[in-house]
Amino acid sequence: MDDRQQLTQQVLDTVRRFVEREVMPVASRYEHADEYPQPLVERMKELGLFGATIPLEYGGLGLDYSTYSMIVEELCRGWMSLSGVLNTHLMFAYVLGAHGTREQKERYLPAMARGEHRAALCLTEPHAGSDTQRIRTTARRQGDHYVVNGSKMFITNARTATIYSLVVKTDPSADPPHKGISLLAAEKDAPGLTIGRDIDKLGYKGIERGLQQVLSGLEVGRINIASRAVGVAQAAFEDAIRYAQQRTAFGKPICEHQAIQLKLADMATKIEAARLLTRRAAAMKDRGERCDLEAGMAKLFASEACQEVSLEAMRVLGGYGYTKEFRVERYYRDAPLMIIGEGTNEIQRLVIARSLVQRYKI
Ligand SMILES: Cc1cc2nc3c(=O)[nH]c(=O)nc-3n(C[C@H](O)[C@H](O)[C@H](O)COP(=O)(O)OP(=O)(O)OC[C@H]3O[C@@H](n4cnc5c(N)ncnc54)[C@H](O)[C@@H]3O)c2cc1C
Numbered sequence: 333m334d335d336r337q338q339l340t341q342q343v344l345d346t347v348r349r350f351v352e353r354e355v356m357p358v359a360s361r362y363e364h365a366d367e368y369p370q371p372l373v374e375r376m377k378e379l380g381l382f383g384a385t386i387p388l389e390y391g392g393l394g395l396d397y398s399t400y401s402m403i404v405e406e407l408c409r410g411w412m413s414l415s416g417v418l419n420t421h422l423m424f425a426y427v428l429g430a431h432g433t434r435e436q437k438e439r440y441l442p443a444m445a446r447g448e449h450r451a452a453l454c455l456t457e458p459h460a461g462s463d464t465q466r467i468r469t470t471a472r473r474q475g476d477h478y479v480v481n482g483s484k485m486f487i488t489n490a491r492t493a494t495i496y497s498l499v500v501k502t503d504p505s506a507d508p509p510h511k512g513i514s515l516l517a518a519e520k521d522a523p524g525l526t527i528g529r530d531i532d533k534l535g536y537k538g539i540e541r542g543l544q545q546v547l548s549g550l551e552v553g554r555i556n557i558a559s560r561a562v563g564v565a566q567a568a569f570e571d572a573i574r575y576a577q578q579r580t581a582f583g584k585p586i587c588e589h590q591a592i593q594l595k596l597a598d599m600a601t602k603i604e605a606a607r608l609l610t611r612r613a614a615a616m617k618d619r620g621e622r623c624d625l626e627a628g629m630a631k632l633f634a635s636e637a638c639q640e641v642s643l644e645a646m647r648v649l650g651g652y653g654y655t656k657e658f659r660v661e662r663y664y665r666d667a668p669l670m671i672i673g674e675g676t677n678e679i680q681r682l683v684i685a686r687s688l689v690q691r692y693k694i
Pocket residue numbers: 420453454455456459460461462463485486487488489533536541669672673674675676677678679682
């Protein structure tokens with residue numbers, strides 16, 4: 333193993349230990365109380381996770397996206413909401429690293445790596461989610477600053493963030509509209525910036541809510557969501573296979589009943605396929621290749637697989653799976669977010685099909 337591989341392995345081992353010793357025992361309690369897990373977030377800062385993919389020269393761990401994907405998977409084996417704390421933060425770090433000025437990078441990246449500056453991505457608006465070109469928030473230049481007018485919705489980490497990456501229209505009359513869309517960074521104390529009410533959700537609890545550059549960040553976001561889905565599905569599978577060996581019915585452990593065996597085999601196969609798609613997209617990102625198609629396929633397949641696997645896990649646990657005494661009810665509530673977030677799977681299929689037609693053009 334070279335130094336780089338050793339560091340990667342060390343980080344993964346550390347995250348796994350953190351998840352098993354510190355996250356798993358408390359995740360359901362935080363989740364059921366819908367309480368922000370401040371002590372766990374502080375530990376994530378200490379472990380350097382807020383700087384996971386931020387380059388070493390800016391004080392981050394400088395990890396590649398393959399390793400980041402494995403970290404997200406591990407965190408989500410414990411609790412999906414923890415990866416939500418990192419996702420848009422590291423998406424913004426990526427966009428800043430790829431498109432920001434030297435001054436912007438020096439101003440934000442070191443503090444972001446330490447978790448002192450925390451970023452949120454503000455794209456969705458009350459009337460426009462999938463249809464991003466219809467956003468109405470505008471930004472007008474006035475001397476050396478912009479005046480932003482509009483409101484955003486569903487913003488993960490809105491309350492804890494200190495920097496907001498705002499997707500705005502700088503030229504509302506542009507045709508096509510995406511040509512007039514820009515990404516601005518606003519700091520928390522910007523005059524006139526207010527955070528509205530929190531919205532209660534089915535799952536993804538404990539975390540508060542409130543184009544070209546953006547699109548390159550979305551590849552990172554989709555790899556994050558796909559990795560989350562693999563992590564949650566893996567957790568559901570592990571709980572199900574453990575339970576299936578402990579629970580007996582009709583004189584034998586239920587894992588010896590063929591109906592349960594079929595479920596376990598299908599669950600594990602889907603997870604492995606989802607993991608391979610996700611790792612492939614992450615490896616392409618690491619090689620600097622365009623991977624919107626592969627990241628989209630990974631996100632689509634992994635999130636649908638996660639939904640199916642979490643339901644199957646609940647069925648393996650029978651009535652107990654439907655109670656809050658076991659974790660599978662949480663996986664089942666968390667899974668749909670990955671079908672909707674970071675571009676719904678309907679939109680994902682449209683994007684995939686468009687790329688395929690380009691690739692197979694006659
Ligand atoms: C918990 C949570 C956290 C989130 N965090 C963030 C965040 O941090 N930042 C942020 O900017 N956003 C965030 N979002 C918003 C999220 O990205 C949007 O909800 C998502 O993109 C879908 O948009 P929408 O809800 O407006 O649905 P809509 O766009 O209104 O879609 C409704 C339905 O219509 C379908 N549909 C729409 N257009 C088409 C089409 N052309 N063809 C076929 N079907 C179509 C969709 O697939 C969906 O089934 C978050 C959402 C949730 C629930």
